[in-house]
Amino acid sequence: MSNLKTKSAKHFKKIALVGKYQAEGFAHMLLNLANILKNLGCEVFLEAETASNTTISQIPSIPSSEFHANIDLVVVLGGDGTMLGIARQIAGQNVPLIGINMGTLGYMTDIPLQDVELVLTEMIKGHFESDVRYLLEAEVLRNKQVIGSGLALNDVVVNRSGISGMLELTVHVNNQFMYNQRSDGLIVATPTGSTAYSMSAGGPILHPSVAGVVLAPIAPHALSNRPIVLPNDATIVIELIGGKDVSVNFDMQSLTQLQIGDQIKICRSNKTVTLLHPVDHSDYKALRQKLHWNEYPSSF
Incomplete structure (x- = not known):
């Protein structure tokens, strides 16, 4: 899907907060964020799992399954892992997300914590850019029966355990044989996931607007x-034909154990998620900052 960016004058009224509740000092940061939003005239809720793992009782909670009917915007306080988790839960609900980064390496959670009040104030007023990302969906088949399934915003990964030997896979794309592969595993990544595990394995970085899938x-x-x-509309079927202790995971957050002969069928999902960025957001600037690319003065 294209990386569509548009300005909007929409004012968000009901906002759900999702956070990395394991982080030190998280409750204090979450309350500070809630107060900023309340001062902007917003009604604030805590996502149910976030609420159950904090001592905060003065903010009402709501499960993510009810966001579509009750929430205008989700603000994520954490890192890309936290963003991935909630994005998969609300994919297709047409509720946008803003990410506030508590750490250093975050592509989707791109607002630094120290800038949150200034940046959020402008975004809540309607000064933002909208970025639509697609997901992959996968089914795990055993004897032609579905034994597992999942959505992935980053990637679907077939890999072996740390103590087992190489695995062997057969890959078909759009019903055409592609290859047999012996390796430690195979990553199927979206453009969003091209800066994650795929990049660590030597895969290319795809701009979010590129309509492609990385193997x-x-x-x-x-x-x-x-x-x-591969093309964005590719249907990929991976069959395990050799190896022990092999599994398939979706965004590293859900997992299915595999047996010889199992197949994983992967295609683009019709569900999307929308990320909101500050108006000065640049994908190239994010890559320079996160990957420490060299930067020289420009005459342009």
Whole structure:
């Protein structure tokens, strides 16, 4: 899907907060965020799991399954892992997300914690850019029966355990045989996920507006087995034909154990999530900052 960015004058009234509640000092930061939003005239709720893991009782809670009918905006306080978790839960609900980064490495949670009051004030007033991201959906088949399924905003990963040997996979794309592969695993990544595990395995970085899917092998036996970018509408079927202690996971957050002969069918989902960024957001600036690319004065 294209990385559509538009300005909007919409004012968000009902806002749900989701957070990395394991972080030190999280409750204090969450209350400060809630007060900023209340001062802007917003009604604030805590996502139910976040609420159950904090001592905050003065803010009402709401489960993520009810966001679509009751919430205008979700604000995530944490990192990309926290954003991935809630994005998968509310995908397709047409509720946008804003990410506030508590750490250092965050592509989707792109607002630094120290800038939150200034930046959020402008965004709540309607000064933001909208960025639509697509997800992958996958089914795990055993003897033609579905034994597992999942959504992934970043990636679907087939890999072995740390103590087992290489695995062997057969890959078909749109019903055409692609290859047999011996490796430690295979990553199927969206453009969003191209800066995650896929990049660590040597895969290319895709701009969010690129309509493609990355296949990146993990430590392949044949060095000629390189990452490849497939069309956005590709249907990928991966079959496990050799290996022990093999699993498939979705955004590293849900997992299904595999047996020889199991197949994973992966395609683009019709569900999307919308990320909101400050008006000065730049994907290239984010890459420079997060990956420490060299930056020189420009005459442009």
